[in-house]
Amino acid sequence: MNAQVLNLVAALGVMQYSKRLDFEDPQIVYYARAAYVVSNAIIFGIYTIIQTRISSNNDRTPLIYEEPAAPFSGQSAGKHVSTTVKDYDTEQLQKAKKSSMIGVAMMAFMHLYMGYAQPLVLQSILPLISLFTNQLTSIYILGKAAEGSLARPFAAGGGPFSNANKSAPAAPAASSSTPAAAVSDGPTITELNDEEKTA
16 A cells, blocks of 8 residues: 555554544543554664664665756756765665654644644544655665665655655766766766666
8 A cells, every 4th residue: 555545544544533532531542642652762762773684785776867956945956966876875864763753743732732632643643654654664674675666866755764855766877087987986877777788
């Protein structure tokens, strides 16, 4: 099932269930808080495992692509990005951590300052669904190959580690003076494919 559809179905189900709960009952609020804390402990624990595996793999394969301009930025041209798989995955993970911490801060404000308890239930479920349907979790936790929908740069809509837009791969380098050669530790994916065609 598509991650967005799964999130929508889960949100509707959890919202319907939470309407039956009495959030005036201190015990219900306690369990909602506990579920939220456990959920975030799992999320940040998975982040830690992914970070460890990114560092352990130390994949220096060159990754070159065009990053589209951000929506409403007023820029028509995208940005040329030349990096490695390790650095790209680390960047995506840092974005996910930042997003999760902002979410925790907002939830703390809503619950502790404004007194809302019902969102605790929803925010205990949806971030976990997003975590286990994103690309880095699929690659580093579930052991899936980084191809197809898991190919880097990641497409939009795959979860908290996704870019805002799908980034188009750049054209292969024409000479050794290009950025591709500057970061290359070996043949790029494009070069390997060309060699297979001519073999």
